[in-house]
Amino acid sequence: AAPAPAQRSAAAPVAPAGSYARLHTLADLAAQRLATADLVAAAKYGTDSPVDDPAREQQVLDDVARQARELGADPAATVRIFRDQIEANKVVQRALHRRWDADPSQAPTPEERPDLAEVREEINRVNEELVRGIADSPSARAAVSCRGLVTLGALHVRHERQLDLPHTVALERALRSVCAG
Numbered sequence: 001a002a003p004a005p006a007q008r009s010a011a012a013p014v015a016p017a018g019s020y021a022r023l024h025t026l027a028d029l030a031a032q033r034l035a036t037a038d039l040v041a042a043a044k045y046g047t048d049s050p051v052d053d054p055a056r057e058q059q060v061l062d063d064v065a066r067q068a069r070e071l072g073a074d075p076a077a078t079v080r081i082f083r084d085q086i087e088a089n090k091v092v093q094r095a096l097h098r099r100w101d102a103d104p105s106q107a108p109t110p111e112e113r114p115d116l117a118e119v120r121e122e123i124n125r126v127n128e129e130l131v132r133g134i135a136d137s138p139s140a141r142a143a144v145s146c147r148g149l150v151t152l153g154a155l156h157v158r159h160e161r162q163l164d165l166p167h168t169v170a171l172e173r174a175l176r177s178v179c180a181g
């Protein structure tokens with residue numbers, strides 16, 4: 001006789017088709033956002049601008065919450081995921097500042113210093129894509145398989161983008177609360 005269909009609990013939904021692709025996209029966008037940390041670190045190095053800028057963080061969180069609402073997505077989940085993106089960005093910035101303090105020959109020169117306002121425009125562009133990725137993935141993020149698929153996605157992104165150790169560690173930090181619940 002055919003086995004009885006497995007009972008599926010509502011609290012542990014099964015991932016719908018396409019979940020891996022959506023979560024891989026989130027991991028890739030998180031890595032794209034982390035790539036901007038190198039530019040931010042260079043923009044701030046040797047200046048009075050500290051790595052932590054709480055006013056800018058609040059602006060980012062307010063913007064993404066508004067964008068999430070406009071898309072009919074969950075603003076609280078979006079803000080939670082973005083808090084992690086910001087913490088991860090600081091992990092990379094601090095690692096680079098430590099590296100440049102230890103070996104000034106690797107540090108960007110003042111002439112090479114990127115403009116922070118321009119870097120933030122690039123961050124804003126990635127933020128918008130990431131908000132859309134979050135809005136497009138509620139079932140994938142709520143599924144029991146989410147954690148495993150996010151880990152797999154991050155592993156692929158690490159290889160696709162040839163991430164170094166600080167960016168790999170930061171990517172893990174960035175993806176900490178992607179899975180809902």
Ligand SMILES: O=C(O)C(=O)C[C@]1(C(=O)O)C=C[C@@H](O)C=C1
Nearest residue numbers: 040051052053054056057086089
């Ligand atoms: O825009 C900056 O100044 C950044 O350092 C980037 C960023 C972010 O990830 O959005 C990270 C840390 C700051 O506290 C504010 C924002």
